[in-house]
Amino acid sequence: xxxxxxxxxxxxxxxxxxxxxxxxxxxxxxxxxxxxxxxxxxxxxxxxxxxxxxxxxxxxxxxxxxxxxxxxxxxxxxxxxxxxxxxxxxxxxxxxxxxxxxxxxxxxxxxxxxxxxxxxxxxxxxxxxxxxxxxxxxxxxxxxxxxxxxx
Amino acid sequence: xxxxxxxxxxxxxxxxxxxxxxxxxxxxxxxxxxxxxxxxxxxxxxxxxxxxxxxxxxxxxxxxxxxxxxxxxxxxxxxxxxxxxxxxxxxxxxxxxxxxxxxxxxxxxxxxxxxxxxxxxxxxxxxxxxxxxxxxxxxxxxxxxxxxxxxxxxxxxxxxxxxxxxxxxxxxxxxxxxxxxxxxxxxxxxxxxxxxxxxxxxxxxxxxxxxxxxxxxxxxxxxxxxxxxxxxxxxxxxxxxxxxxxxxxxxxxxxxxxxxxxxxxxxxxxxxxxxxxxxxxxxxxxxxxxxxxxxxxxxxxxxxxxxxxxxxxxxxxxxxxxxxxxxxxxxxxxxxxxxxxxxxxxxxxxxxxxxxxxxxxxxxxxxxxxxxxxxxxxxxxx
Ligand SMILES: [Zn+2]
Numbered sequence: 001x002x003x004x005x006x007x008x009x010x011x012x013x014x015x016x017x018x019x020x021x022x023x024x025x026x027x028x029x030x031x032x033x034x035x036x037x038x039x040x041x042x043x044x045x046x047x048x049x050x051x052x053x054x055x056x057x058x059x060x061x062x063x064x065x066x067x068x069x070x071x072x073x074x075x076x077x078x079x080x081x082x083x084x085x086x087x088x089x090x091x092x093x094x095x096x097x098x099x100x101x102x103x104x105x106x107x108x109x110x111x112x113x114x115x116x117x118x119x120x121x122x123x124x125x126x127x128x129x130x131x132x133x134x135x136x137x138x139x140x141x142x143x144x145x146x147x148x149x150x151x
Numbered sequence: 152x153x154x155x156x157x158x159x160x161x162x163x164x165x166x167x168x169x170x171x172x173x174x175x176x177x178x179x180x181x182x183x184x185x186x187x188x189x190x191x192x193x194x195x196x197x198x199x200x201x202x203x204x205x206x207x208x209x210x211x212x213x214x215x216x217x218x219x220x221x222x223x224x225x226x227x228x229x230x231x232x233x234x235x236x237x238x239x240x241x242x243x244x245x246x247x248x249x250x251x252x253x254x255x256x257x258x259x260x261x262x263x264x265x266x267x268x269x270x271x272x273x274x275x276x277x278x279x280x281x282x283x284x285x286x287x288x289x290x291x292x293x294x295x296x297x298x299x300x301x302x303x304x305x306x307x308x309x310x311x312x313x314x315x316x317x318x319x320x321x322x323x324x325x326x327x328x329x330x331x332x333x334x335x336x337x338x339x340x341x342x343x344x345x346x347x348x349x350x351x352x353x354x355x356x357x358x359x360x361x362x363x364x365x366x367x368x369x370x371x372x373x374x375x376x377x378x379x380x381x382x383x384x385x386x387x388x389x390x391x392x393x394x395x396x397x398x399x400x401x402x403x404x405x406x407x408x409x410x411x412x413x414x415x416x417x418x419x420x421x422x423x424x425x426x427x428x429x430x431x432x433x434x435x436x437x438x439x440x441x442x443x444x445x446x447x448x449x450x451x452x453x454x455x456x457x458x459x460x461x462x463x464x465x466x467x468x469x470x471x472x473x474x475x476x477x478x479x480x481x482x483x484x485x486x487x488x489x490x491x492x493x494x495x496x497x498x499x500x501x502x503x504x505x506x507x508x509x510x511x512x513x514x515x516x517x518x519x520x521x522x523x524x525x526x527x528x529x530x531x532x533x
Contacts (some may be wrong), residue, residue, distance in 0.1 A: 060394060061400070083298050086346070090271065091289055
C-alpha cells in the first residue's frame with residue numbers, strides 16, 4: 001500500500017430495513033389467487049383492448065379504472081425473450097446459471113418476467129412453450145408461481 | 152427573462168473503479184473548487200450562485216436524501232439546492248429551466264456516484280424494480296439489458312462481432328482520455344473470447360464499475376462572459392419515459408429515445424440528425440446500446456446499426472470520442488460526462504481527442520432499466 005493511503009479506515013455498513021409494502025387491492029387479489037387457487041389473472045382495458053399482467057388498477061394509456069375487468073390467463077405461454085444469468089448475486093432467486101425469461105401467457109398481451117427451469121439453459125429458445133409450476137409451500141410473493149418449465 | 156443559457160465551465164475528477172480511499176464528499180469538493188478557480192464564481196449575495204442543482208442516487212450512496220451528504224461541499228449551505236435523482240443530463244436541463252425562467256442567472260450542476268461502495272451494483276439496480284412482481288425474480292439492469300440486447304440484435308442484424316468492434320473502438324477512444332478508467336486497448340478478438348455473463352452480453356460488453364464526480368457552471372447570456380470567453384449554448388433538450396414493467400415495453404423499439412430526440416431536435420431546429428452533428432456522446436453502458444441508441448437518435452438509419460458499424464459509422468460520426476461509458480462512466484454521472492466531453496470538444500480543449508472545427512454536438516443520458524427514460528441535449532458553440 002502506498003504511504004498516502006496509510007491509516008485509511010473503511011467502515012462496514014449494511015442497509016437492512018424490514019419493510020412492508022401494501023400490494024394494493026388489485027395486486028392483493030392477483031397474489032391471493034396465485035397462492036390459494038394456483039390461478040394467474042390479468043386485467044383487461046376494454047378501451048385499449050389490452051390484457052395486462054401484472055395487473056394494475058388504472059390503464060397507463062387511457063387512465064380508465066380497469067381493476068374489475070379480471071381475465072383468467074392460461075398457465076402456459078410462450079417465451080418471447082430470455083437471458084441466461086451466469087453471475088452471482090444475493091438478489092437473485094437461483095444460483096447461476098439460470099434462465100430469466102419474458103413469458104407471454106395465453107390470454108395476455110404483455111409478457112411477465114419469470115424463471116425457466118427443467119431445461120439446460122443452452123437449449124432455451126424464443127418461441128418455446130412453457131407451463132407454470134406452482135410452489136408447494138406458500139411464499140406469499142410472486143414466487144408462489146415458482147417457475148416455468150417446457151411443456 | 153433570459154433567452155439563452157450557456158455552459159461556462161466543466162470539471163471532472165479522473166474516474167476510477169474503486170476510489171475506496173475517497174469519500175463522496177472528497178470526490179465532489181475538487182470539482183466545485185475547480186469551477187470556482189476556472190471562473191471566479193462565488194456563492195450567495197447579489198452576484199453569486201444562489202441555487203445549486205445536485206445529482207446523486209440514494210441507494211448507491213446508501214443514505215436517503217443523498218444530496219444532504221454533499222450540500223456543504225457544493226456551496227449549498229445557506230443557499231437554494233435541488234437534487235435530480237436521474238441521469239445528469241436531466242440535471243443540466245433543470246439548470247436550464249432555472250436560467251430560462253429568469254429565476255437564476257448563474258447556477259451550478261454537481262453530480263457524483265461511487266458505484267464501488269456497494270457490495271454489488273446489480274443489487275442496487277434490483278431495487279429499481281417493483282417489490283411484488285419483478286424484484287423477487289431477480290431482475291436488475293444487467294439482465295434486463297441482456298433481454299433488450301437479444302430483442303435488438305434480432306431486428307437490427309447486429310452480431311457478436313459488431314459488439315466486439317464497438318468495445319474495441321470505445322477503448323481506443325478511452326485510451327486518449329486521461330479521465331477514463333478502461334484505457335488499455337482490447338482487440339475485437341479478445342472481446343469475443345471474454346466470458347458470456349448474461350447472454351448475449353459478454354463481460355467486456357459491460358461498463359466497468361465506476362466512481363466519479365463532475366461539476367458544470369451554467370449562466371444566462373448576459374452574465375456568461377464574466378465566467379468564460381467560450382460559452383457553449385444549450386440549444387435543445389427533450390426527454391421521455393417509457394412504461395415501467397418490462398413486459399409492457401417493446402424493448403427493441405427505442406420508443407422513449409425517439410420521442411426525447413424529437414423534442415430536442417424541434418427545440419434546436421435540427422432537421423437532419425444524421426448530418427448535422429459534428430460529434431455525439433451516447434450513454435451506452437453496454438456495447439449493444441451504442442448502435443441501438445444511435446438508431447433511436449437518428450444518427451444512423453433504423454435497423455441499420457450493423458451496416459453502420461461495418462461502414463465505420465462510429466468513427467465517421469465521431470460517436471463517443473471520450474470512450475463513452477464503456478471507458479467507465481458512473482451511473483447518474485454518465486450523461487453528464489458525455490456532455491462534459493462535448494463542451495471540451497466545442498471549446499477546442501479536448502487535447503489529443505480534439506475534433507477540429509466541432510460546432511454542434513449531441514449529448515445523451517439514460518435512466519432506469521434498459522433505457523426506460525432517455526434525455527437528449529443539443530450543445531453549440533455559436
Ligand atoms: Zn386503456
